[in-house]
Amino acid sequence: MTTSNKYKYYFYLSLLFLTFILLFKATLTLSISYKEALNVFVNNSILTLITNSSIYIFGQNDIALRLPFILFYIFSVILMYKITENYFRYEKDRYISIIIFMILPGVLSAALLVNSAIVVTFFTLVYLYYYEKYKQHSYFLLLLFLFIDNSFAILYLAIFFYSIKNQDKKFIYFSLFLFCISMYIYGFSANGKPRGFLVDTFGIYATVFSPFLFLYFLYTIYRTGLKNERTLIWYISATALILSLLISFRQRVYIEDFAPFVVISIPIMLKTFFSAYRVRLKEFRKGYNFLVFLVVTMLSLNVILTFINKPMYLMLPNPSKHFVYEYHFIKELSEELKKRGINNIRTDNEELALRLRFYNINRGDDYFLTLKKYDGESERISVKYYGKEVFVAYLIKL
Numbered sequence: 001m002t003t004s005n006k007y008k009y010y011f012y013l014s015l016l017f018l019t020f021i022l023l024f025k026a027t028l029t030l031s032i033s034y035k036e037a038l039n040v041f042v043n044n045s046i047l048t049l050i051t052n053s054s055i056y057i058f059g060q061n062d063i064a065l066r067l068p069f070i071l072f073y074i075f076s077v078i079l080m081y082k083i084t085e086n087y088f089r090y091e092k093d094r095y096i097s098i099i100i101f102m103i104l105p106g107v108l109s110a111a112l113l114v115n116s117a118i119v120v121t122f123f124t125l126v127y128l129y130y131y132e133k134y135k136q137h138s139y140f141l142l143l144l145f146l147f148i149d150n151s152f153a154i155l156y157l158a159i160f161f162y163s164i165k166n167q168d169k170k171f172i173y174f175s176l177f178l179f180c181i182s183m184y185i186y187g188f189s190a191n192g193k194p195r196g197f198l199v200d201t202f203g204i205y206a207t208v209f210s211p212f213l214f215l216y217f218l219y220t221i222y223r224t225g226l227k228n229e230r231t232l233i234w235y236i237s238a239t240a241l242i243l244s245l246l247i248s249f250r251q252r253v254y255i256e257d258f259a260p261f262v263v264i265s266i267p268i269m270l271k272t273f274f275s276a277y278r279v280r281l282k283e284f285r286k287g288y289n290f291l292v293f294l295v296v297t298m299l300s301l302n303v304i305l306t307f308i309n310k311p312m313y314l315m316l317p318n319p320s321k322h323f324v325y326e327y328h329f330i331k332e333l334s335e336e337l338k339k340r341g342i343n344n345i346r347t348d349n350e351e352l353a354l355r356l357r358f359y360n361i362n363r364g365d366d367y368f369l370t371l372k373k374y375d376g377e378s379e380r381i382s383v384k385y386y387g388k389e390v391f392v393a394y395l396i397k398l
Contacts, residue, residue: 007095015077018102019070022111025307026066031330032358034351036065036114041354046148051114060358062331065114072118073111077102079125083132084267088274097270104266105302106208106259112306113327116149121260123148124155124236128264131232137171142178150186151257153179158239158261162232201248204255208263210298212291217262220269237265310385319390329383329391334359336381337369337395345369346398368396 032040039047040055050068058064081098088094101107110118123145130138137159145152156179163171206214221238224230230238240261244253277288305312310328313319322328334356337345344364347353349371353363374394383391 004091007091010095011081011098014099014102015074018108019074021307022070022073022108023063023067026070026112027063029310030062030066030112030324030327031332032062032065032355033113033326034355035326037351037354037358039114040065040358046119047114047116050119060360065358066112069114069118070111072122073107076107076118076122076125079122079129080264080267083125083129087267088271090274093270093274097267100213100270100299101263101266103299103303104208104213104263105210105299105306106255107263108303108306110259115256116151117256117260120149120151120256121263123152124260124264127155128233139174142174146178146182146185150182151260153182153186154240154243154258154261155236156182157243158236159232161239162230162235165230165235196250197248197252198245201244201253201255204253205262207302208255208259210295210302212294212298213269216273216291216295217265217269220265220272223272224268231268233264234268236261237268313385313388313390319388322390325390328385330355331359332383333381333391333393334361336383337361340395342367342395345395348372352393366398368398370394370396 036051039045040051051065054064054068055061058067077098080101081094084094084097088097106117107121110121123141127138127141127145130141142156142159145155156175160172160175160179163169163175202214205217208214209217217237218241221234221241224234225238240258244255244258247253273288277285280288309322309324313322316322319325330352337343337356338361343360344362345353345356345367346363346365347356347369349369352369352371371393374396376396379395381393381395382389
């Protein structure tokens with residue numbers, strides 16, 4: 001087996017394994033959140049179209065809810081693999097790059113949840129693949145992006161700066177036009193009292209990448225820009241980063257709008273790292289080896305917590321502080337109600353009602369469910385993980 005074929009085999013085997021884990025996680029351990037329920041039942045967006053199409057085909061269940069985003073993840077990984085075909089000197093470097101992209105906490109989370117981030121990542125990679133293959137921009141894709149998501153305004157702005165660098169007058173005007181149209185259609189939120197969220201934004205980016213990898217991302221963006229090695233991918237990632245930091249001086253940043261454009265910088269980061277690593281003798285690589293150890297350790301920890309996080313409830317005095325609490329307990333609650341032969345309820349919590357609706361617990365007049373402690377005649381229903389009570393509701397017969 002040639003080296004190229006060997007790493008191609010490793011790549012598809014790794015992708016298959018991660019896909020299996022994602023499907024398992026989506027099927028058995030997650031419940032629909034309130035925001036996801038809004039996208040299914042209330043909102044009118046591209047996410048609504050995607051989720052409802054899947055539910056129409058596969059039925060109203062958790063796997064149908066999350067399957068489209070897992071598929072977007074699979075296709076995004078394959079596209080990234082294709083884009084980096086001639087990017088690295090060694091096939092091993094390419095494989096390491098794609099593995100890191102595959103297990104980034106932000107990318108894995110986006111693959112499991114109903115959100116626009118993985119959709120935007122996929123279409124951005126489609127655009128980059130077209131650009132790499134044909135050495136030209138796609139008018140059709142850029143126009144299509146106007147109708148997919150507001151965050152593509154960042155891509156238009158990045159192409160605008162990239163076109164200025166290349167003195168491409170046609171695309172300077174075209175990208176600026178698309179940016180203005182996107183801002184006109186979706187607007188720009190500047191509500192509320194101005195506050196600084198710069199530290200919060202750094203913290204969120206650290207969770208998207210993992211802390212040490214994010215620091216190296218900042219270094220790579222700075223170093224590549226300083227050495228004038230700026231590619232289209234660099235312009236996209238740098239524009240998203242700088243814009244998000246500028247906005248965070250005034251208001252909270254919606255990371256879903258920016259994360260898809262920064263995670264695509266992984267190949268640049270790995271190429272920069274391997275170039276600096278290999279020009280040094282072994283005795284001068286200790287610092288780089290320590291950095292690798294820190295990055296791999298943090299990435300591994302983040303991957304474990306992404307897939308296995310329910311035991312964390314045992315360490316939290318307040319279960320609602322769990323970082324994925326909003327994606328838990330509703331499935332178990334609906335099962336407890338169905339065990340009692342209850343398929344219709346009234347409740348004083350609209351968020352709870354909408355989430356239960358996904359599991360076919362609809363509105364009715366025979367039972368009342370409340371999260372407030374009720375001292376009258378009622379049945380206490382609780383959901384426990386590993387023996388730790390994480391959710392309590394009170395069921396009242398009307």
